[in-house]
Amino acid sequence: MSERVTPSVADDELALLTDLYQLTMTQAYWKESLHETPSTFSLFFRKLPASRRFILACGQQHAAALLSQLRFNDTAIKRLQDTQMFDAGFLDWLANWRFEGDIWTVPEGTPLFPNEPLLEVDAPIGQAQLLESLVMNLVQLEITLTTKAARITWAAGDHPVVDFGMRRMHGIDAAVRGVRAYKTAGIHGTSNVLGGLRHGLALNGTMAHSYILAHDDERDAFRAFARHYPNTTLLIDTYDTLTGVERVIDLLREEPSLTVGAVRLDSGDLGDLAKRTRTLLDDAGYPAIKIIASSGLDEHSITDLIAKKAPIDAFGVGTHMGVSEDAPVLDLSYKLVEYAGKPRVKYSTGKVNLPSRKQVYRRRNAQGHYCGDVIALRDETGLDGEALLTPLVKGGELQTATFAQAENAPARVREALHHFPSHVTALEEGESRYAVDLSPALRGLASNV
């Protein structure tokens, strides 16, 4: 496995990052001798956020890597003992606990719709129950950020998008793993040094207003920075954006050996300023200097700027993408769907709960466009389409062949967005008409459990 896994807490603490009831329920299973009973839990969501028409799967690899190495070491056992909630016999059992089950999941970068299983865990209930809180925490972050970033790269089309959001993200783990999620969505670069280095995304950087202000004159700051960094990007809005452009032009005329790669607009009417900046640069004979825009951008403002033909070459996106501001949470459920070989389901008014182990078949029409999914029983045969779920973990061991799929996640996202109908990829609020049906066998089982 090439990906480095460093949780935000020490490895020997990670097993304690769970909800208390996972441990008390597991102790109850153990006391009742139910802990070895085979079970399947299914991870899915019932409802999309209002501002989403699909979500992209992401983060299952990182989660699976952490879960397969999860152990309760002596320190963890001691801390649980100190709570006085657990029996000595149960803690002895927990000290030898490890996950030895299977995890089935869709490839990272796969679009998913309500009620489709994102991931299923087959394991004795004393193992599968204990994964719930951590697996949900881990995958929700990457799903949420990848999905938002994919909307932004979709809006930007051929224009590169760079992540400037590290400072707005929710803590250290989000900032580091977020870059992995952005890369999956086709973001082209990041300002985040550790995130970019760890996840192999190009590092990008410009300059901050403080650098300009640390010089007596904006011209001095531009000259010094351009001398240090050939082909750099200069931030031109500290005092007045168009004056800034003129100062860049003056500098290049005075000192023709200098090169400037781009100027960055970070405030004001970006569309109007980009046009005026482009004209000034072109008229001065610098058509190769690019224009980068930032300042509160999201998929909607990028769509508007492109529709207005603003001559912006690349977009820097921070705040809105950093927390997926319009949909920061996905209401995932991790539900027991099979137990002791029998389908199980919780009945709730108005909520869909599909029993048993499942598979999703995704169908394409003659033109290669996706035309509908069927959620089926995992062992059901005779269904058309691509089966989305495969085992990522078997008998507690990561399946490296499946892991290699993640390498293709950015390509998978691009391919998928181009082959789903426009009522799925549309960025405005609304529901797609994409069909997700139940197979006859699942439908029959769901009404009879």
Next chain:
Amino acid sequence: MSERVTPSVADDELALLTDLYQLTMTQAYWKESLHETPSTFSLFFRKLPASRRFILACGQQHAAALLSQLRFNDTAIKRLQDTQMFDAGFLDWLANWRFEGDIWTVPEGTPLFPNEPLLEVDAPIGQAQLLESLVMNLVQLEITLTTKAARITWAAGDHPVVDFGMRRMHGIDAAVRGVRAYKTAGIHGTSNVLGGLRHGLALNGTMAHSYILAHDDERDAFRAFARHYPNTTLLIDTYDTLTGVERVIDLLREEPSLTVGAVRLDSGDLGDLAKRTRTLLDDAGYPAIKIIASSGLDEHSITDLIAKKAPIDAFGVGTHMGVSEDAPVLDLSYKLVEYAGKPRVKYSTGKVNLPSRKQVYRRRNAQGHYCGDVIALRDETGLDGEALLTPLVKGGELQTATFAQAENAPARVREALHHFPSHVTALEEGESRYAVDLSPALRGLASNV
């Protein structure tokens, strides 16, 4: 310092969790021999989210602890060298880098308003510039979560609120440090084992639907769990909530040695179900059994339930609090305000940027209620009110006396919310009329820089 600090990345990597331009700008300062120039950066926000009337300071202690121990070790230097963006001489300097400046900040749990400095860093610009991205990432998480949680505890009044949100939070660091933020806001307990153990918040837990479904009959599940855990909480909505209540009553009648502390409602019309549940329990002679409600709760639904006199004893809150869903981000700015002993400021149309080192004076009226703030120059004298900013770090060293203030943060939040006017504490959208003025000296300076 009693608080354990464990970043989500290894200690020796944390210095790399920054935006690339911090490093390239610092190299530029170094090349220009500007890196030792004294500077002050101010951290503040210009605008509140639409759904907030104040924010609560939080996270500065954790940030200061990490920043004061920040170093670029051999591995970090090697990784920067590999980017080929940095000179050998600069990397040698960086290998010996450490923060030796001062950090002034308000006590954790202090309500703040737009343009008030949350934190100021006085240090050579080669040090202060490098802190920007990390300090913003660290404090934004805790500010955002504390502020949301304080709205929820304010709505709940005397009813305890328990955090159930670990699975919805943005990754591992958010989940662990989030509990610290919740504790500051007066949350009474958490389901999050590691977060609760590390930050000293009571652990709470009930049971999940899967435990019920792992038994052939809900009655069997209730009996088994109640036998394992005297005085436990039983989740009663797996099949039908009111049938669940009757089964709890039947169980206690059949087996009078058992005790049940509470029942938990997790779906449906919580207000109506709570009333019916209360009646059933009281009529059966179990007035001491409490009712805990969960299921998509936030400050608004809790306010409604309390207004309807729903007999709910405690609230479990997850999704909405876990990411501060209605305001997941705070648009913090970290701006150079003083350089080489002179005030500096970026001019931007429509944006307030206050130059120089500052202090905030908070005034109370004769009844002890807060009646207005004055933002002043730090060295200005003759101003009324409590000076909010004190040094948390001096000469690179944590000031433990100041640290002790965080112990009182929950009390500070409670006290503050009770002494701010209702147009500040109101939960509905809108702006407060709380006065934040500039001192004459600051006003004069701001218009003349």
